[in-house]
Amino acid sequence: MFSLQGRRALVTGASGGIGSAIAEALHAQGATVALSGTRQDALEAVAGKLGERTHVVPANLSDAAAVDALVGQAEAAMGGLDILVNNAGLTRDGLAMRMKDEDWELVIRVNLEAAFRLSRAALKGMMKQRFGRIVGITSIVGVTGNAGQANYAASKAGMIGMSKALAQEVATRGITVNCVAPGFIESAMTDALNEKQRAAILPTIPAARLGTGAEIAGAVVYLASDEAAYVTGQTLHVNGGMAMI
Amino acid sequence: MSENSIEARVKKIVVEHLGVEEDKVTKDASFIDDLGADSLDTVELVMAFEEEFGVEIPDDAAETILTVGDAVRFLEKSTA
Numbered sequence A: 001m002f003s004l005q006g007r008r009a010l011v012t013g014a015s016g017g018i019g020s021a022i023a024e025a026l027h028a029q030g031a032t033v034a035l036s037g038t039r040q041d042a043l044e045a046v047a048g049k050l051g052e053r054t055h056v057v058p059a060n061l062s063d064a065a066a067v068d069a070l071v072g073q074a075e076a077a078m079g080g081l082d083i084l085v086n087n088a089g090l091t092r093d094g095l096a097m098r099m100k101d102e103d104w105e106l107v108i109r110v111n112l113e114a115a116f117r118l119s120r121a122a123l124k125g126m127m128k129q130r131f132g133r134i135v136g137i138t139s140i141v142g143v144t145g146n147a148g149q150a151n152y153a154a155s156k157a158g159m160i161g162m163s164k165a166l167a168q169e170v171a172t173r174g175i176t177v178n179c180v181a182p183g184f185i186e187s188a189m190t191d192a193l194n195e196k197q198r199a200a201i202l203p204t205i206p207a208a209r210l211g212t213g214a215e216i217a218g219a220v221v222y223l224a225s226d227e228a229a230y231v232t233g234q235t236l237h238v239n240g241g242m243a244m245i
Numbered sequence B: 001m002s003e004n005s006i007e008a009r010v011k012k013i014v015v016e017h018l019g020v021e022e023d024k025v026t027k028d029a030s031f032i033d034d035l036g037a038d039s040l041d042t043v044e045l046v047m048a049f050e051e052e053f054g055v056e057i058p059d060d061a062a063e064t065i066l067t068v069g070d071a072v073r074f075l076e077k078s079t080a
């Protein structure tokens, strides 16, 4: 079950904590993976660890032209694209009253708009081959909201709505579009939390620990698999029970 | 009808995309009513025409392309 033998996947944010775990898990199931991010050296390191069936395709997702070129580059490197994982994301936190325009715009552009542009580009080939899997990494915050993250919450909620719309458009073509919504996961993003913030978060998680990248990756592997063909427009929450929605 | 005429190229794309018999693809054939296309197929066809003929087909023009003949006429005009 859940074999991805012969599948070709593009993972954005593959230089990060969760993205590298996703790339590793897809690769372990047999997929060829194209790794994207801005830090070429970090991408090369992930590729080096995985070995064969890997390609490095750097792109800055705040640059629309680079975004529009990325799917073509991945398709050229791998001979096509079956799985797109929109995982790259960033935060620019601050209370809304003091939030700068550029912090709003950057978060929407990278987290939401790039995901749309990449999905739109990937769908062309997926429609032709009558198979595709698009998985967006959203966040629990996109569903519950979070003070200080109006931009981030909007981008993540936007991704969920967008995925549902895309899912309806392409369902007859063997293409599914879903999201995975992590709670608190060990990564550079959560390393930025201080001790006090951590101490406040832990009691709100029934599992009483942060999750791991591998636990997010497992959900992505499932949604990317043939076995999940009848699952579309859904958001799979992986959060240790922190929110049961 | 020569191999490379616009009509022949359009018909070839329709046959390939919709998986229909060549003789069904007449100029009067409606993509949706006669050739079994759904709305997504028509979008795919328009994109395939754009690619094959190197033209852009705006949405309001695409809406008027309902039959094989409509497509041939539009492409003859825009590539002339």
Ligand SMILES: NC(=O)c1ccc[n+]([C@@H]2O[C@H](COP(=O)([O-])OP(=O)(O)OC[C@H]3O[C@@H](n4cnc5c(N)ncnc54)[C@H](OP(=O)(O)O)[C@@H]3O)[C@@H](O)[C@H]2O)c1
Binding pocket: A012, A013, A014, A015, A016, A017, A018, A019, A036, A037, A038, A039, A040, A042, A059, A060, A061, A062, A087, A088, A089, A090, A110, A137, A138, A139, A140, A181, A182, A183, A184, A185, A186, A187, A188, A189, A190
């Ligand atoms: N960690 C959590 O608790 C948590 C919870 C919920 C959701 N998430 C989501 O999970 C995803 C992965 O986050 P993470 O925790 O793994 O964080 P991370 O380690 O900071 O990774 C973020 C990734 O996004 C890429 N990225 C950021 N800005 C980019 C840009 N402008 N262009 C291209 N790539 C860009 C980074 O690539 P470079 O470093 O190479 O630029 C990096 O690979 C994000 O979408 C995040 O919102 C995380």
